[in-house]
Amino acid sequence: MATKVEVHGLNLARGKSRLLAEGHGAALSPDGRQVAFIKDDAAWIVPSDGSKQARQLFTTRGTVDELTWSPDSQRLAFVTSRESHAFVGIYQDDATPIVWLAPDAARDQSPVWSPDGRKLAFIRTAGDGGPPKPRLQLQPKPWSIWVADATTGRGSQRWASGEALRDSLLWGSELQWGAQDELLFRSYQDDWQHLYSLPAAGGAVKLLTPGDFMVEHYTLSPDRRYLVYNANTGTQPDDIDRRHLYRVAVDGSQPPQTLTSGTGIETYPALTASGQVLFFSATAQRPPQLAMLADNAIRLLDPQALPPNYPQASQVTPRRVTFKAEDGVTVHAQLFEPPGAGAQRRLPAVVYIHGGPERQMLLGWHYMGYYSNDYAVNQYLASQGYVVLSVNYRLGFGYGHAFNFPANASMLGASEYRDIRAAGRYLQSLPNVDAQRVGVYGGSYGGYLTAMALAHDSALFKVGVDVHGVHDWVTDEYDGRYTRTRYEEPPDAEQSQDVAWRSSPVSAINTWKSPVLFIHGDDDRNVKFSQTVDLVQRLRGTGVQHQTLVLVDETHNIQLHRNALRMNAAVVEFLRRHLEPGAETRRKPTTQGR
Numbered sequence: 001m002a003t004k005v006e007v008h009g010l011n012l013a014r015g016k017s018r019l020l021a022e023g024h025g026a027a028l029s030p031d032g033r034q035v036a037f038i039k040d041d042a043a044w045i046v047p048s049d050g051s052k053q054a055r056q057l058f059t060t061r062g063t064v065d066e067l068t069w070s071p072d073s074q075r076l077a078f079v080t081s082r083e084s085h086a087f088v089g090i091y092q093d094d095a096t097p098i099v100w101l102a103p104d105a106a107r108d109q110s111p112v113w114s115p116d117g118r119k120l121a122f123i124r125t126a127g128d129g130g131p132p133k134p135r136l137q138l139q140p141k142p143w144s145i146w147v148a149d150a151t152t153g154r155g156s157q158r159w160a161s162g163e164a165l166r167d168s169l170l171w172g173s174e175l176q177w178g179a180q181d182e183l184l185f186r187s188y189q190d191d192w193q194h195l196y197s198l199p200a201a202g203g204a205v206k207l208l209t210p211g212d213f214m215v216e217h218y219t220l221s222p223d224r225r226y227l228v229y230n231a232n233t234g235t236q237p238d239d240i241d242r243r244h245l246y247r248v249a250v251d252g253s254q255p256p257q258t259l260t261s262g263t264g265i266e267t268y269p270a271l272t273a274s275g276q277v278l279f280f281s282a283t284a285q286r287p288p289q290l291a292m293l294a295d296n297a298i299r300l301l302d303p304q305a306l307p308p309n310y311p312q313a314s315q316v317t318p319r320r321v322t323f324k325a326e327d328g329v330t331v332h333a334q335l336f337e338p339p340g341a342g343a344q345r346r347l348p349a350v351v352y353i354h355g356g357p358e359r360q361m362l363l364g365w366h367y368m369g370y371y372s373n374d375y376a377v378n379q380y381l382a383s384q385g386y387v388v389l390s391v392n393y394r395l396g397f398g399y400g401h402a403f404n405f406p407a408n409a410s411m412l413g414a415s416e417y418r419d420i421r422a423a424g425r426y427l428q429s430l431p432n433v434d435a436q437r438v439g440v441y442g443g444s445y446g447g448y449l450t451a452m453a454l455a456h457d458s459a460l461f462k463v464g465v466d467v468h469g470v471h472d473w474v475t476d477e478y479d480g481r482y483t484r485t486r487y488e489e490p491p492d493a494e495q496s497q498d499v500a501w502r503s504s505p506v507s508a509i510n511t512w513k514s515p516v517l518f519i520h521g522d523d524d525r526n527v528k529f530s531q532t533v534d535l536v537q538r539l540r541g542t543g544v545q546h547q548t549l550v551l552v553d554e555t556h557n558i559q560l561h562r563n564a565l566r567m568n569a570a571v572v573e574f575l576r577r578h579l580e581p582g583a584e585t586r587r588k589p590t591t592q593g594r
Helices: 237-241 369-383 417-429 445-456 493-502 505-511 530-539 561-579
Strands: 006-011 016-022 024-028 034-039 042-047 063-069 076-082 085-091 106-113 119-126 143-149 155-160 182-187 194-199 215-220 226-231 244-249 265-271 277-282 289-294 297-300 319-324 330-336 347-353 387-392 433-443 463-467 516-521 546-551
Touching: 006 034, 016 034, 016 042, 024 063, 034 063, 042 063, 063 106, 076 106, 085 119, 143 182, 155 194, 182 215, 194 215, 215 265, 226 265, 237 319, 237 330, 244 265, 319 417, 330 369, 330 417, 347 369, 347 417, 347 445, 347 561, 369 387, 369 561, 387 417, 417 433, 417 445, 433 445, 433 561, 445 463, 445 505, 445 516, 463 561, 505 530, 516 530, 516 561, 530 546, 546 561
Parallel strands: 085 106, 347 387, 347 433, 433 463, 463 516, 516 546
Antiparallel strands: 006 016, 024 034, 034 042, 063 076, 076 085, 106 119, 119 143, 143 155, 182 194, 215 226, 226 244, 265 277, 277 289, 289 297, 319 330, 330 387
């Protein structure tokens, strides 16, 4: 049976849910009566009480996304992506033509209505094309904020970023519209991802959240006068690897106010109609649970959600550590140490590498399901006597623009791998770690860096588990920029292709010696399964011990719980077989799938 993604409605008064339709990207109208959603790349609508069947709203070219209701629930703004460009449109009813907002040869996104419903603001970036640019240089991505009339579609630019790299539009830069006609957005213009306020009529921007930290999730209050956000800052030195909640007035009239503090993780803030703050709360020992602020304290809404036998007390508290890569870059990490792990015995150790790569692992349970699962594996490994180092390598956010956008990274030179090598050497330097029993594992981009570690540093990393990783940057089935040709070529076309090849694990097969387990779902839409198929063929005949765990019809995000359990068990068992005492005699020289 095919896996379905469905839209459900929940009656809060009765506590009952109802299947409304098959689809995703649901948007509830402000009056609560209609739910718009996406199905087959088109916009659909269904009554929130399920009294009628869902129907498609309109037909337009391209892929429809970002459904946004007008304040009066009568119109629906949307984005349609059309290969080289994207438009913002407004649908009213079947008798009224769609209003297109200042359409141009550009990519428009993130529409937001003014409080009175008369205007919309949106973000504009350049469309595709233009003369080829050098591939080995990071390119600025200028962007601008536009405001358009919701009736005529006529609009104009109200603000534009600079041309520097740090002004580049970062993913997730949602616009908000304040009560006094302020447009609220995030930008890296001061080297950190902060909130800014801009008069909707145009003018100077105002920094709302100054300091050396990153604003991640934020939401506008019902009266549109303040924002609640989470950020990696606080009163404790290690808060750069946590998340806490803050409040700030949209007009910048007052400094930010601290709402939560301590050693927990507070994420995804939301506000009720009365202004009550809801969010997800986690600790180093407890997974995320729905919570609210009550009398300036965190109150779990369902404290009994965890099963009675959940081993909360036995979980370790990771500690924040930093160390230097060979080129001087400071690397950030969290160290999990088994209880009682003193220098009197040498323990096996594992480097864990997150995916993304634009992620940050924390000093507690992660707020994203994928990484929450990985955090659980790290806790389990620690409970079994392993020292685990979770690495926040360059390319991740949370440590400023230069760390998020480093030079010569990824297919441009894999400079971030230096952080992984430094992590392995850091573990070897610890008095309670056996320097000859260090392994590595990670998923997605973490799988790529795991394969790099095994290909380039088998003497350091004795074993690895590569979960749906990228292995060859220059193959057409993964990224066609190096195999499709145009009459015009970038000035560094040949050099960049060579760099991309040398940044790929497949280019270092001859120095790969350590055993590896590959785990991959063959319906992966993010990293094609062919990346693992190709690398397995290359390893055959090399003498490298390799095994596979193929999850048939599974996607990149591991949708089925039973597959997540199989994956987790396979990761632990493979590391154990090769890192625990007597591992040499237990190794099985098989290349068969599991």
